[in-house]
Amino acid sequence: MANQPPLLEIANLTKHFPLKSGLLNRATSVVRAVDGVSFSVAEGETLGIVGESGCGKSTTARLLMHLIEPTSGTIRFRGQTVGTSEMPLKEFRRQVQMVFQDSYASLNPRLTVEDSVSFSPTVHGISRDVAVRRARSLLDRVGLEPKRFAGRYPHELSGGQRQRVNIARALALEPRILILDEAVSALDKSVEAQVLNLLLDLKQEMGLTYLFISHDLEVVRFMSDRVLVMYLGKVAETGPTEALYTDSRHPYTTALLGSLLSMDPDNRRTEAPLAGDPPNPINPPPGCRFHTRCAFAEPVCSSTEPKLASVSTGHEAACLMSIVGSGHSKAPGAAA
């Protein structure tokens, strides 16, 4: 087991969107939506990805699915580089599927539920008859009785039911990995809980691996084995869920967690944990990208960009305060 490559390995994934203007469509500046993100996902685990709007969570998901082409970076599936002859894109897409946030927009309004779910197997050469059978059995599995629901159109379903259809569609190719891009964020709380429980059940039954992208910290904590915190297109901190939630090392993570409402009304904070908006990703600040909003920022933070540094087993933070000899007064080993 130890020598097996991780199920999914992302190295230095980068996406720069050129901003074009003028008569000749010359690129005048670039949006660094995702800037050198690396992580790996082990078989059977759930990796949660959190961050504010615009931090590059969804772009990362779309890059993984090759819905947009990365500027640079490699994706390896079981050690095989995706997009090369050892792991062609079409084969990779059979292994990795995605559930989108907008349950309505992600279903074709002209197709019945059954047709939507059975479409992708037929693309991979499975006969229509088998695909329909598989679609019905999956609909049954996600809690939609085929007899009543298979022949319906998306507008005849509720949001929760539509998202169940989307999950069934994503599972129709029998993938190993499911990317859930804010998959439950648009649902109301009770329905959200049902869908989350369904996802947990499915994961156990089918031995799935999840990439759970959300802005909801509580839901991520409930679902994930490990968590990755993104800020302005970069990884700020990553680690096992409990370690990260109880002992966060990056001030950004701490601030995010501080934004959670305490269950104890006497213990609720009144001031905002984090002031202002994230800086513009077109011209991200030099050095640590978070220093403009960080309470512990020192001059060194605006000149040195911190790399991810290990703080404990599997727990890494990209903060100068965690790097030995970084020059920050709170860095480990620095003179107090």
Place this chain on the structure above:
Amino acid sequence: MQDVSTGQVVLEPIQRSPGYWATVWTRFKRDPVAVGAGLVVIALVLMAIFAPYIAPQDPYKGMALRRLRPPGTEGYPLGTDELGRDMLSRLIYGARLSLFMGVTPVLMALVAGAAIGITAGYTGGWVNTLLMRIVDIFFAFPSVLLAIALSGALGAGIANGLISLTVVFIPPIARVAESVTTSVRTRDYVEAARASGAGSLAIIRKHVLGNVLGPIFVYAMSLIAVCMILASGLSFLGLGVKPPEPEWGLMLNTLRTAIYTQPLLCALPGLMIFITSIAFNLLTDGLRSAMDLKA
């Protein structure tokens, strides 16, 4: 768990909801104006098809002694034209060429324009820019002038008239097709289909066409009335259909010399054009509102 790959589930009958088009039809039927217009169109088409059985006389046979009789003349309920031919028979036969000249160019332009527009819209990028700028060049000319110039250059005749009218109607249809396709292309369900590994052709066939052809078809139908009027205009100018063929636009032209002596007679072909284009327009409006389903 059930074995999903081998499908051990019995394929039992399921409840099927009425599809999109079934719903559109139900809504269409509730619109009396649209249904009325549809019936008029059907009547006109039937009249064209069965003209030889309906027309009381030979539309080509003239009688020099009975020229320009007013409507209501014994044996000629709608009078006779400038060569003494029966107006009623000529109007009935005229539906054949007039409808043909109105519908055929639009159908041809629908195929070509939809192909161009869907390709441009789905591909995007420089292909889109290139195709749509070419379309824009044709758009720069007023449609009437373009039709006249083209059929003038190609020469009179039905075939050349059809070609020039087709060219006139490709740009607007391509434009509509492009904008509808562009909006569909960015929807999540197209993304999801791409993420499942489907190729462009499969996606266009299964996910794009179904959402795009309806609006394009309705738009094309609204052009039939315009096309008929343009075709009549070409005939009137001597560029489309040639005498002695009965065609409403051409009849309008040849009868114009009698406009002071027999104004009612001269107006009859125009009335037919008017009725037909109004019927097509109302039918299109009805279809459009029936298709405008917001779930």
